[in-house]
Amino acid sequence: MRKCYDVPMNPSAWIGAALAAMLLVPALVGCDRDNSGAPGATASGAGATASGAGATASGASATASGSGSKDHAANTASGAAPQPPEPMGDAARGRELATKHECHRCHGGLELPPIAATSHCVRCHIDVLAGKFDHKTEALGWRKNVAHLIAVPSLAATGARLDYAWLVRYLADPRDLRPALEPTMPRLGLDAQASRDIAAYLVSVGKTAATSPTTEHDALSGADDARGRKLIDEFQCGACHRMSGVDELAATSKLEPGKRETRAAVMLAPDLRFARERMGNAELVRWLLDPAAVKPDTLMPRTPMTPEQARDIAGYLMRATLAPQAVVAVPEALPLLERKVSFDEVKARVLDVTCRHCHGDPNAAFGDGGPGNTGGFGFPARGVNLTSYEQLMAGYLDSAGERKSLFAKMADGTPRIVAALWARHRELAGAPNPELRGMPLGLPPVPPADIQLFATWVAQGRPR
Ligand code: HEC
Ligand code: HEC
Numbered sequence: 001m002r003k004c005y006d007v008p009m010n011p012s013a014w015i016g017a018a019l020a021a022m023l024l025v026p027a028l029v030g031c032d033r034d035n036s037g038a039p040g041a042t043a044s045g046a047g048a049t050a051s052g053a054g055a056t057a058s059g060a061s062a063t064a065s066g067s068g069s070k071d072h073a074a075n076t077a078s079g080a081a082p083q084p085p086e087p088m089g090d091a092a093r094g095r096e097l098a099t100k101h102e103c104h105r106c107h108g109g110l111e112l113p114p115i116a117a118t119s120h121c122v123r124c125h126i127d128v129l130a131g132k133f134d135h136k137t138e139a140l141g142w143r144k145n146v147a148h149l150i151a152v153p154s155l156a157a158t159g160a161r162l163d164y165a166w167l168v169r170y171l172a173d174p175r176d177l178r179p180a181l182e183p184t185m186p187r188l189g190l191d192a193q194a195s196r197d198i199a200a201y202l203v204s205v206g207k208t209a210a211t212s213p214t215t216e217h218d219a220l221s222g223a224d225d226a227r228g229r230k231l232i233d234e235f236q237c238g239a240c241h242r243m244s245g246v247d248e249l250a251a252t253s254k255l256e257p258g259k260r261e262t263r264a265a266v267m268l269a270p271d272l273r274f275a276r277e278r279m280g281n282a283e284l285v286r287w288l289l290d291p292a293a294v295k296p297d298t299l300m301p302r303t304p305m306t307p308e309q310a311r312d313i314a315g316y317l318m319r320a321t322l323a324p325q326a327v328v329a330v331p332e333a334l335p336l337l338e339r340k341v342s343f344d345e346v347k348a349r350v351l352d353v354t355c356r357h358c359h360g361d362p363n364a365a366f367g368d369g370g371p372g373n374t375g376g377f378g379f380p381a382r383g384v385n386l387t388s389y390e391q392l393m394a395g396y397l398d399s400a401g402e403r404k405s406l407f408a409k410m411a412d413g414t415p416r417i418v419a420a421l422w423a424r425h426r427e428l429a430g431a432p433n434p435e436l437r438g439m440p441l442g443l444p445p446v447p448p449a450d451i452q453l454f455a456t457w458v459a460q461g462r463p464r
């Protein structure tokens, strides 16, 4: 089997790599690509707009779409070979792992041991924005700074919606699914077995037995896909959704943009190109007819429609020919600055923006230094505290528990902490760095101009 996407990416090699990626595209056809498993397949225009950090969608395209592991195997527009079946994981172990990895600090809809309001990332952020978080007088000032983790899809009724094999691949190698949502599912370091076990647990959540094999099989028979597309435009699904790879969906209706629920619904609406990978035909038709009947806490409103209309829409979503996803390029590194850079600048423009919220000072936060310091999301304590000059200099704990410098050079000469910032750009471009997790974890990448500032400060000897 041939690997599809193996372009070396490091700060000095981007231009070459980007070029190579484009030139290699024709050669990729026929490699061992399975669309969703292929790193190059990351979200498209979606990633480009959502990151807002200069991720440019290049014209080069490296993937076809469609996969099949359920009754929709025949829907693949690309004719890609079906996936080998994914062995079923152990749901009980999966539940333990989900607890250990604290999925429910971000996601609702799972019945796991409760997470205190004071550590639930999303709950607390929503409370801060709503003015309900009464904690000293700083609280009001904090409101303007909370930008992320205010809407995260609930995982309720996953078993009635999402495909097992898709979940396994996604957990091991998450990609951007929602054009209007900046955070992505973080790479949690789950190996293949852990991903299977957790996926097995997820599909046991709200599993329905409502389907009979005949309805599964016939869900799309007689569907008029062209009429389905007309209905999608008529019903204004585009008010919330995008569907990359087809002509833009009509969106003229006025949602109530001021309402929090509306904003959250738009943020949480997936790019509809992925529906065919994630859902089976029958699940999709049921969803369209009445989303809340499938998932009670969903923010997708019910659009009154007949079963025939739902079938036609499903036909279009499952079978419309999709243009290949645009490749999100890793932006080019900027040359070091000529001027002097101070620590205060680095702190203000990088460390204080997102980093310190996960790499905090445990003394100032009831002993919890955040997932990047004292541990969380299943990560052991890595001891990275990014709140002060001294702490930054104190480094990190490696896998043997030894303190190492955050400025040690990687093989290509990039200081470790700077490499972690580039690794986040690479993740969004579908080429994660196997040695280093991208930072900030699951959040929009640091813009190249700010990485340039950080790299310059390091190169100047890290003055105080
Ligand atoms: C730091 C917050 C965070 C944590 C912790 C987290 N997730 Fe997520 N997850 C997200 C976000 C944000 C998304 C939506 C990403 C997108 O749409 O691009 C997401 C998406 C998902 C999805 C896709 C759901 C859908 O409807 O599209 C699944 C499945 C999922 N996460 C499972 C998990 C599991 C299992 C764990 C624990 C092992 C976990 N997540 C931990 C933030 C988190
Ligand atoms: C007890 C309430 C609370 C909890 C729990 C909490 N946060 Fe926050 N978070 C805040 C407040 C308040 C701010 C704004 C602080 C400021 O302005 O200095 C903030 C800001 C942030 C920011 C920077 C602003 C942004 O939106 O990008 C990030 C990143 C962040 N939090 C991540 C997390 C993560 C990850 C978790 C879960 C591990 C979490 N927070 C849990 C209250 C909380």
Ligand code: HEC
Residues within 6 Å of the ligand: 153, 154, 232, 235, 236, 237, 238, 239, 240, 241, 255, 264, 265, 266, 268, 269, 270, 271, 272, 274, 275, 278, 284, 287, 288, 295, 297, 298, 299, 300, 301, 303, 313, 317
């Ligand atoms: C008000 C915003 C809104 C409107 C309008 C809307 N949706 Fe949704 N849709 C959502 C949200 C939010 C989700 C994610 C649901 C969840 O996980 O709870 C969703 C999920 C879906 C999904 C599942 C996709 C997946 O990959 O999981 C499909 C399919 C879908 N919508 C199709 C449609 C169609 C077709 C229409 C028009 C008839 C429509 N939606 C109208 C917000 C909306």
Ligand code: HEC
Residues within 6 Å of the ligand: 189, 350, 351, 354, 355, 356, 357, 358, 359, 371, 372, 373, 376, 377, 379, 380, 382, 384, 396, 406, 416, 417, 420, 436, 437, 439, 440, 441, 442, 443, 446
């Ligand atoms: C949402 C939480 C979160 C945010 C925000 C975050 N980190 Fe992290 N960080 C983590 C976690 C969790 C780990 C441990 C990961 C692991 O063990 O692989 C980590 C580890 C690291 C490491 C050590 C990596 C290694 O393997 O040596 C560095 C360096 C780092 N973070 C830098 C940053 C910087 C710089 C920022 C801000 C741009 C940042 N982080 C923002 C959660 C976060």
